[in-house]
Amino acid sequence: MTSPWRTEERRELRAMVRRFTEREIVPHLETWEDAGELPRSLHRTAGSLGLLALGFPEAVGGDGDHTDTALVAEELILAGGSSGVCAGLFTHGIAAPHIALHGSPDLVDRFVRPTLRGELIGSLGITEPGTGSDVAAITTRAVRDGEDYVVTGAKTFITSGTRADYVTTAVRTGGPGHRGVSLLVVETDRPGVSRTRLRKMGWHCSDTATISFDEVRVPASHLVGAEGSGFRQIMERFGSERLSLAVQAYATAQRCVDLTIAWAKQRETFGAPLSSRQVVRHRIARMARVTTVARTYVRDVLARWEAGDASGDLVAELAMAKNTAVEACDWVVDQAVQLHGGAGYLHGIEVERHYRDARILGIGGGTNEIMDEVVASRLGLD
Template sequence: MLSLYLDETHVALQEAATRWVEREVRPHAEAWEEANAFPRALYAAAGAAGLIGATYPEAYGGAGGDVFHGMVITEALVRGGSVGTAVGLGSHAIALPPILTMGTEDQRRRFVPPVIRGEKVAALAISEPGAGSDVAGLSCRAVRDGDVYRVTGSKTFITSGARADLVVTAVRTGEPGHGGISLLVIEKGTPGFSVGRSLRKMGWWASDTAELHFEDCPVPAANLLGAENAGFLAIMANFVPERLLLATIAVAMARLALDEAERYVREREAFGRPIVGFQVVRHRLAEMATREAAARAFVASVAERYRRGEDVIAEVAMAKNHATDACLHVCDQAVQLHGGYGYMREYVVERLYRDARILPIGGGTSEIMREIISRRLGYGR
């Protein structure tokens, strides 16, 4: 991230995370991507290295850091060469915040520390087969029955869904629309909770993405986060750090693709000289570097405003779209500069090109980002 916003604690964490990734992730990145999984033990290793808890309160085992501590870790993980591993390890970042902001003290103490230690895996389940962008249209139902909610319905596309020990799940407890949605923590092993298919996908191969099914699943009412029917606003609030995270991933991927391309054009020769000797190649790199730098600066400036507690809902949506566009451009051009090798599986840029395509879809599509921006800026009035 931009050094402008980092102090010595961020820099120290960045260095430690980079060393850890070089040792624990990079040597295995390609194998894990090809195997569609990274070892479960990596969570505990990351937890012990302080890479899961960096931004969570010390009271629950975290280090009490800010958004930039999370961003430097994310960038280090992405630079390890397996974005799937980075997002799989990082699913806690979208699952734990609702527990911390809405949960009771007992819920926080029960659910958060084991995830920070890497003993348990947390996932966030909002999307359903019939409702993605339209969160208010979700239909997974939870009906109160004494001390439990009986949950029936399905979720899909859930990152870390197959591995998760606890799933922060959006359910319908009330009327249709946004006013009838609640968040429940559903634990693995609850009767009626099953994991469906692990989904095969274009990129992020090392991360597990799963369908989840609930059939008359009795979830303790003590696992309700906040008040009944108050989930929608919490989900919307949670999207802000999630989108910052995705924008950070986009910037980190763009940088990695640019570095790979620069290295390659210095080594590859054509017509008797390294291809970096062609002006068109240098200009392509110059354009890639410009877009990456602009995206990095924009994302960091929005993160700084978020750190200061400003309302940045529109700006985060802009940053996600802008960084995503930059990332898609840079990854595409990096493949082009590699020629035929850029199409081969053993080259990192081939993977980055595939991995990048989810960024304008996940965490809210680019169309939904523009909808948010136009509404927040009052263009509909």
């Protein structure tokens, strides 16, 4: 039986992503890391290849499914890219789906279609300085004033926030709790919008910002879906975000396994290659094992999620899959640096970048602790 990951079309997609990564990303990645952001031209190139359209409905200019998007992220990392590149280049995967699924035809035409072509960059604005995983507690307020909403508040840790042309923003249009949350598309060139770049431990090539809204007037037509439906829309998308981060985690682990095997074969100590040392051989074998287990499990959960399984068991397994992949990645990248010795600690060495980048994967999309809480709740431990 042919794996859905190994169809002829997906082999061709994988080969195309590898060529794209080796030609357009790897030679420039260190420069982008130092600059703190990706160039807009990379979005246009990815858009022209159809990579940004994957996972979106055909009705809005999309193509393919979420297995395709996972394959792209996986191969980009395996070919020498990074999870930081994935974060910066594919931010539209969290910024635009709500508009594609629930926005008006005008919003789709103005924001989604040009984003999939690489002409616009979008961000998702949920987290606030005082509110993280508790989405229902957001305080950024949008008050209706005639044909506009007036938005006041701030969002932080916003991926691609310094480059974004628009932010799909969680705002409070009603009372307290989740029923008062809505989504509103806010262009970043509107009066009253200001941005502050944030420096991070990792994901250096993925720009991150705090975005402030000081009585920003936004047309009411920029509301995504009905008032008060924002919380539900956000919850609908958490599954895909968590799976995306899980894929990045196991792909990063696999890349570090590959890099460590190559290093162990060519690095000599006391007249023999590192790969001849049993302690090294067994360490790499364990790295490969935990990576393979994580990849197999995440792919299985992704297949069931793609098939439309919305059961409570799968909700728990989405959380389990993310934590399984993140924990595997954390251990593997640590071992990769250790086995590279002093070279692994040098800035500019690939395993060092993966070590830094991996740390965010257990925080973004719901922390490891939140994932465990999701699982505990589904087990009836409330």
